[in-house]
Amino acid sequence: MALIHVKIKQAGYKPNESIISNIDFSINRGELVGMIGNNGAGKSTTIKAMLGELPFLEGKIEKNEDSSYSYIPERPIYYDELTLWEHFEFVCAVEQLQEENLEYAKELLNVFRLIDRIHEFPSTFSKGMQQKGMIALAMFSKPDLLVIDEPFMGLDPGSTKLLLDMIDQERVSGTAILMCTHIVDTAQRICDSFLVVENGTIKASGTLDEVLSQCGAEDGNLYSCLSLEDEGDE
Numbered sequence: 001m002a003l004i005h006v007k008i009k010q011a012g013y014k015p016n017e018s019i020i021s022n023i024d025f026s027i028n029r030g031e032l033v034g035m036i037g038n039n040g041a042g043k044s045t046t047i048k049a050m051l052g053e054l055p056f057l058e059g060k061i062e063k064n065e066d067s068s069y070s071y072i073p074e075r076p077i078y079y080d081e082l083t084l085w086e087h088f089e090f091v092c093a094v095e096q097l098q099e100e101n102l103e104y105a106k107e108l109l110n111v112f113r114l115i116d117r118i119h120e121f122p123s124t125f126s127k128g129m130q131q132k133g134m135i136a137l138a139m140f141s142k143p144d145l146l147v148i149d150e151p152f153m154g155l156d157p158g159s160t161k162l163l164l165d166m167i168d169q170e171r172v173s174g175t176a177i178l179m180c181t182h183i184v185d186t187a188q189r190i191c192d193s194f195l196v197v198e199n200g201t202i203k204a205s206g207t208l209d210e211v212l213s214q215c216g217a218e219d220g221n222l223y224s225c226l227s228l229e230d231e232g233d234e
């Protein structure tokens, strides 16, 4: 059974406003799904709908009841009054996690070279450091599904490589990952399946071959599935 099945007839931010429509996809355990699409195509809105954060939704999100989810937003969100480590302690208390989760958090922070800064406030970190802190915060609870919006934003090449290794490790251990990204060539290389979003709907979905064929991308390049214009210009 799929970990999550998203079936949206239409959804938006205001009543009678349809930002996304006719969306139907599911994600299985251990599957790495790449969501691609131009600016304004509806990727983040689809993620919000899937996480139940959109005020107006006609359709249903069928979740496997026992499974857990973590979301890494496009822009880091921290509490001003908590140090980085206090964020981990806070999430640990709220979600009733175990000591081993905190140990895993330290491992992640060590890999991301943040371990020496954990008692500082994230607002004093660089963009990339803030992003890495968010990634560690989402991963340390070992969720069944990890949803990441633009995971590579602001990361230096070394950190990008570390994150790719971590994503791979998580997937091997059975975590499902939905990754929304503009780094299409990386997505093409690492993802098991793809969702191509255009004009608020899924233009193509499935394995690389399926998606390329649905888009008529004969050059074998996932980039060719994207229209050249920005959504807002149409």
Ligand SMILES: Nc1ncnc2c1ncn2[C@@H]1O[C@H](COP(=O)(O)OP(=O)(O)OP(=O)(O)O)[C@@H](O)[C@H]1O
Pocket: 013, 019, 037, 038, 039, 040, 041, 042, 043, 044, 045, 046
């Ligand atoms: N909070 C909001 N309130 C109203 N409309 C919004 C809101 N957030 C996004 N939208 C609109 O929804 C549409 C889809 O935006 P969305 O953020 O889902 O695109 P995206 O594919 O994630 O784009 P990007 O690649 O630029 O992040 C856009 O027209 C945008 O203006």
